[in-house]
Amino acid sequence: MNVALGGGVCQPDFLPDSSRSLRGCIIGGSQVGWDEVRPSWENLAKICSNGSVKLSDQRICAGDDFSYEVGTERVDVLIAGNAVQTEFRVTNIYRREGSECQMVHHHTDLNLTMREILGKLETSQQM
Numbered sequence: 238m239n240v241a242l243g244g245g246v247c248q249p250d251f252l253p254d255s256s257r258s259l260r261g262c263i264i265g266g267s268q269v270g271w272d273e274v275r276p277s278w279e280n281l282a283k284i285c286s287n288g289s290v291k292l293s294d295q296r297i298c299a300g301d302d303f304s305y306e307v308g309t310e311r312v313d314v315l316i317a318g319n320a321v322q323t324e325f326r327v328t329n330i331y332r333r334e335g336s337e338c339q340m341v342h343h344h345t346d347l348n349l350t351m352r353e354i355l356g357k358l359e360t361s362q363q364m
Contacts, residue, residue: 281316284358288314292327302333310345319354 268274295308310325325345331338 284317286315304331304338305329316351316354317358321350323348323350
């Protein structure tokens with residue numbers, strides 16, 4: 238997805254530098270910094286397949302150094318063999334870093350179905 242920021246079009250990406258203010262968590266909770274956020278995304282990727290995420294109802298507000306986008310993410314994915322189809326309200330915040338636009342925050346609604354699947358996996362791994 239492209240985001241207009243300060244007159245240019247930027248390709249947003251996650252900030253790999255853990256000293257930045259990236260916040261996020263896959264299913265509930267809160268993590269700060271890429272070093273905390275990245276493992277949750279990597280662990281989820283290990284158990285997901287056949288996934289797609291489509292953004293609709295996109296609205297963008299752009300400034301010189303920051304922009305945000307809101308919309309609806311439609312998700313269709315297999316999580317540990319369990320089919321999940323859902324919609325999330327989403328907010329993404331981007332910050333200009335030199336000549337690039339970087340994502341510094343990603344937030345969606347909590348999905349109880351996804352949380353339940355992951356909770357069962359955690360319980361079975363502890364046994």
